[in-house]
Amino acid sequence: MSELTNREAYIKQFDLFLDKKKMRKTPERFAILRRVLMFPSHFTIESLMESMEQGSFHVSRATLYNTIQLLVEAQLVRRHVFEGLQVQYEKAGATPHSHLICTSCGKVKEVRDANFIAYMNARKFTAFTTNFYSLYVYGTCSTCARRMKKRKATPNKEV
Ligand SMILES: [Zn+2]
Ligand SMILES: [Zn+2]
Structure with missing residues (x-):
């Protein structure tokens, strides 16, 4: 491709x-x-x-x-x-890239990881030919992490 x-x-x-x-x-x-x-x-x-x-x-x-x-x-x-x-x-x-998906806000970030690409290009599987691959990494983006930290620091007064 x-x-x-x-x-x-x-x-x-x-x-x-x-x-x-x-x-x-x-x-x-x-x-x-x-x-x-x-x-x-x-x-x-x-x-x-x-x-x-x-x-x-x-x-x-x-x-x-x-x-x-x-x-x-x-x-x-x-x-x-x-x-x-x-x-x-x-x-x-x-260009081959991985996806970092924030499970809080749904933002998807693309990252190039030369080591991972080199590894996948060299990786041979038994009785299988690779056409393409896709890596999804789920986690929390820095913006959401900051917001969560703030929320924890200030107790909810609305109760
Ligand atoms: Zn986020
Ligand atoms: Zn992409």
Whole structure:
């Protein structure tokens, strides 16, 4: 998947995928892919919908949803199901990274860990070929940790 380095590569791969599936190459499908590529990081169906509207490109929610499913199937987009959060998506060609998920506020931070990436690249599994991997780390972000500490320090007077 490392060949997904520019916009043209995504468009070409989607084109080939639609050919193979004998599906129509509608302008909507490609407009959605182009929008997806404009997101620097994660997005949700809602934020993608908003972005399409801002670009004055009107598509139905159903079309958007179906196209995202196709992009996931074509291995151009990855779906993330973080516990307790809305489904998020991101480009498949993004540089490998891990996700730190705050269980208090739901913030997701992306981190690059060279050691972990090197380890995973070298890791061979018996009777299994790795296509990609994803690491989710759940915890508390510093903002939430600070807030919790404060709350503990000042007793609740509202009782
Ligand atoms: Zn937090
Ligand atoms: Zn990510």
